[in-house]
Amino acid sequence: MAGRGQDVRPDGRDETVDERADRRWGELLQELRVAQTGMQILFGFLLAVVFQPRFAELNDIDHAIFVITVGFGAATVGALVGPVSLHRLVSGKDFKPQTVTIASRMTLVGLLLLFCTMVMVFLLILRVALHDTLAFWLVGVMAMWIAVWWFGIPLWARHRAHRMPRR
Template sequence: MIMVSERRPNETPSERADRNFGDLLQELRVTQTGVQILFAFLLTLPLQSRFESLDAWERDVYVASLLLSAMATVCLIAPVAYHRAVFSLHKKPLVVRVAARFAIGGLFFLALAICCAVDLVLDLVLGRGTALVITGGLALVLLATWVIFPLLQRVGDLPEDAAESTPPEDH
């Protein structure tokens, strides 16, 4: 499900596509910072002396987190590469739809990478059982805030006061 905002009065399809693409790029800028920090952190972990003492589970979680972060990075940068490849074809609405799909994929991989990275650190600090419980709670929070709440907002199942601050033309 790709969320594209409604047309504003007197707005041409080209202007709408430009506005939607600008909004998407701003969202990607915010997301990319978090992905870069997480990815950089994960890239430096094997250089730490304690890394050698990780057990098989911790190494697997580390590898999963690193690969998921890499996938999130790829997906969140892909809209720029895609736009560069097709910008002269005058297909901005298509670029917006494809870029939005890449962004959703990037957020999916980012959520999984965050969970894996948190689980790894908590496993080292608090132990495996506690880490898994807390990470499960984090996964539920991510699911609620990044998926369930926006979908409920989209279908109009939220009380008016929860939706009050978002104008209907925004995505």
């Protein structure tokens, strides 16, 4: 039998609510490190593009794609850094389990925005490189590829895990 504050879950973990929150927070931090690093590099690239000589040669559509892409990039940085700010502002307020849940949702929003940012960057690059409609087809294929790996397979695995009998 579990002790005070213990919660033996169907997955067999014997941990308190606070221990589970600490474990989940540590896991989330590891995920955020990967996403934040990649996004910071991508956003730095986007910020530098406007200062390149060829930027002035882009047509109005490509300029609009660039502006939308930078907007997605800024929103992504905000969403992926948001969990850190959340944790800092509520740290020590006996709010850890709720903080982890909110931060997890913020991270998912950040990943969706990162997906949009990457698709738009790919679109801009291929439009400049190819100058034809092939760019849209290639971007569509790549968007589906990323969506399958980032969202499709994880959602399939989640669905499958819920259908599997517990240990």
